[in-house]
Amino acid sequence: MKSMRWRFFLPYFGVLAAVLIGLSLYLPATLRSFVTDQWRSNLLSEARLVALQSAESLRLDTPSGDLAEFMKQQSQLLDARVTLIRADGVVIADSAADPAEMENHADRPEVRAALAGTESTQMRVSSTLGGEMLYAAVPVRAGGQVIGCTRLAVDASAVTANIALIQRRLTTFTLVVILAAAVLTFLLTEYTIRPLHRLTGAARQMSAGSFPQLEARRGSRDEIAILEHTFNEMSAQIRGKIEELEIERAKLDSVLANMTDGVLIVDPDDRVSLINPAAAGILNFETEHVHDRTLIEVGRQYQLVDLLQRTRRDGKTNTITLEANQGRAFIQAVASPLSQQAASSVLILLQDFTRLRRLETVRRDFVSNVSHELRTPLAALKSLVETLQEGAIDDPPAAQRFLQRMDYEIDNLIQMVQELLELAKIESGRVPLEKEAISPRELVRKAVERMQLQAERAGLTLSIDLPADLPPVLVDRARMEQVLVNLVHNAIKFTPPGGKIGLRAAREAAVVTFAVSDTGAGIAPVDLSRIFERFYKTDPARSGGGTGLGLSIARHLVEAHGGRIWAESQLKTGSTFFFTLPLAAGQKDSLTES
Numbered sequence: 001m002k003s004m005r006w007r008f009f010l011p012y013f014g015v016l017a018a019v020l021i022g023l024s025l026y027l028p029a030t031l032r033s034f035v036t037d038q039w040r041s042n043l044l045s046e047a048r049l050v051a052l053q054s055a056e057s058l059r060l061d062t063p064s065g066d067l068a069e070f071m072k073q074q075s076q077l078l079d080a081r082v083t084l085i086r087a088d089g090v091v092i093a094d095s096a097a098d099p100a101e102m103e104n105h106a107d108r109p110e111v112r113a114a115l116a117g118t119e120s121t122q123m124r125v126s127s128t129l130g131g132e133m134l135y136a137a138v139p140v141r142a143g144g145q146v147i148g149c150t151r152l153a154v155d156a157s158a159v160t161a162n163i164a165l166i167q168r169r170l171t172t173f174t175l176v177v178i179l180a181a182a183v184l185t186f187l188l189t190e191y192t193i194r195p196l197h198r199l200t201g202a203a204r205q206m207s208a209g210s211f212p213q214l215e216a217r218r219g220s221r222d223e224i225a226i227l228e229h230t231f232n233e234m235s236a237q238i239r240g241k242i243e244e245l246e247i248e249r250a251k252l253d254s255v256l257a258n259m260t261d262g263v264l265i266v267d268p269d270d271r272v273s274l275i276n277p278a279a280a281g282i283l284n285f286e287t288e289h290v291h292d293r294t295l296i297e298v299g300r301q302y303q304l305v306d307l308l309q310r311t312r313r314d315g316k317t318n319t320i321t322l323e324a325n326q327g328r329a330f331i332q333a334v335a336s337p338l339s340q341q342a343a344s345s346v347l348i349l350l351q352d353f354t355r356l357r358r359l360e361t362v363r364r365d366f367v368s369n370v371s372h373e374l375r376t377p378l379a380a381l382k383s384l385v386e387t388l389q390e391g392a393i394d395d396p397p398a399a400q401r402f403l404q405r406m407d408y409e410i411d412n413l414i415q416m417v418q419e420l421l422e423l424a425k426i427e428s429g430r431v432p433l434e435k436e437a438i439s440p441r442e443l444v445r446k447a448v449e450r451m452q453l454q455a456e457r458a459g460l461t462l463s464i465d466l467p468a469d470l471p472p473v474l475v476d477r478a479r480m481e482q483v484l485v486n487l488v489h490n491a492i493k494f495t496p497p498g499g500k501i502g503l504r505a506a507r508e509a510a511v512v513t514f515a516v517s518d519t520g521a522g523i524a525p526v527d528l529s530r531i532f533e534r535f536y537k538t539d540p541a542r543s544g545g546g547t548g549l550g551l552s553i554a555r556h557l558v559e560a561h562g563g564r565i566w567a568e569s570q571l572k573t574g575s576t577f578f579f580t581l582p583l584a585a586g587q588k589d590s591l592t593e594s
Contacts, residue, residue: 043136114149262350437584447484459497
């Protein structure tokens with residue numbers, strides 16, 4: 001396609017060139033005709049004068065030397081050949097030749113017309129002179145009759161040469177004017193389309209994301225100036241709208257990025273056109289790989305495809321609950337058409353119910369465990385009371401044993417209730433921690449003193465291995481002693497006689513790591529991740545007495561101090577429980593400086 005420059009230039013220049021070329025072709029012909037007509041008219045006028053002057057001689061038919069001399073004089077005066085011809089075509093006088101030697105001229109067209117009484121002019125080649133001549137013949141009358149004619153002849157080559165010269169000059173002038181018109185037209189075209197080029201460049205910048213402002217041309221008030229002004233206004237408005245859209249898009253992206261619920265938009269071709277990080281995390285799919293992927297490829301759940309198809313078919317919101325990651329995650333999916341006009345595009349909202357399901361499971365297990373733990377001592381108390389009521393109260397030794405048994409069961413119930421209350425306070429954050437800088441050796445020593453006698457009764461060796469230069473930790477003394485006592489008590493309970501229990505500690509970066517190890521039966525790998533849950537008891541090695549709340553309390557207390565707790569174990573070899581505590585503030589500063 002031609003550029004606008006040529007679309008402007010070629011028509012304008014073409015019209016000008018056509019007009020000039022037409023004039024250059026038309027004017028020479030017109031000029032030739034005009035000059036010839038003028039010569040014809042002049043020759044006829046001169047021929048009439050000659051005819052008047054020679055009429056008497058022709059009437060008397062007395063050619064003489066005086067007539068010949070007259071013809072020569074007229075020829076010189078008129079710069080033309082003069083010939084006098086009788087009515088029968090005989091030449092009686094001629095300024096250029098001897099009449100006796102000239103042939104009859106009755107067959108000459110101009111002579112024939114003049115003898116017939118009509119003035120005539122002819123342009124033809126002379127048989128006598130051999131060149132192109134212009135002839136003018138006028139009848140000579142006497143007594144109302146044509147008695148002959150006078151004929152004047154001039155060389156037509158002079159006319160032709162003059163016309164050719166004029167034509168050459170006109171052609172040269174035409175070429176110069178065409179060239180000047182081409183330059184002028186090109187300059188005018190450039191001047192006209194330069195603002196359009198500016199508009200085109202600005203439009204390209206706009207398509208590339210930039211929004212330029214065109215500089216106003218001074219003194220210009222034409223349509224293109226109005227167009228440039230309108231373009232500037234449009235550019236400013238579009239820039240403003242895009243900035244508003246970008247702000248809204250940033251808000252939307254921020255909302256989508258920080259939503260805990262997953263969001264997907266599926267287009268009419270079942271391809272995911274939008275997905276937020278939460279949805280990618282729930283579906284375990286990387287967002288950078290979503291491009292041009294179908295819903296089944298991203299979600300890998302046929303239930304989602306069924307939900308999508310049902311929503312398109314019904315045109316209303318549908319909800320399903322599905323399991324993912326082999327039953328380890330529970331997801332609620334809500335699908336809704338984006339609009340009535342675009343029902344083929346569907347918005348899918350994914351809500352991760354895994355935590356709620358686990359909380360429900362924990363709640364259910366808690367109720368079940370509490371019921372189980374309470375049922376056993378209560379059933380024992382009920383049986384003891386019934387036995388006493390049936391007469392055992394009258395047997396003092398038996399009654400005493402039953403009362404001791406009842407006292408033991410009641411102590412278990414009191415301990416369970418106290419631990420449950422303690423755990424509830426710790427989880428709710430209602431237990432104030434009175435932190436102070438305490439030596440790890442002091443914490444371990446206090447716990448060992450409290451559990452030394454119980455370990456000796458169980459036939460176990462209790463040892464301590466702590467470096468002398470351990471820095472102090474920032475803890476609540478009573479709570480941390482409770483953690484250590486729970487861990488040591490747990491080790492004593494599940495370590496057979498003759499076994500060993502060791503306590504050690506070591507500094508690691510900004511924390512001190514404590515460890516309580518035993519040589520007991522160990523814990524199965526499947527149970528390691530759950531031993532810190534409430535009421536959880538391993539089976540069978542760790543199915544002995546206790547409420548099953550000690551490790552859960554220990555975990556919450558350690559985490560409340562900013563530490564973490566975990567266990568490592570091998571079956572039939574033993575277990576080690578680790579927990580970390582942060583250093584006191586001064587110790588952290590010295591660590592940073594070092």
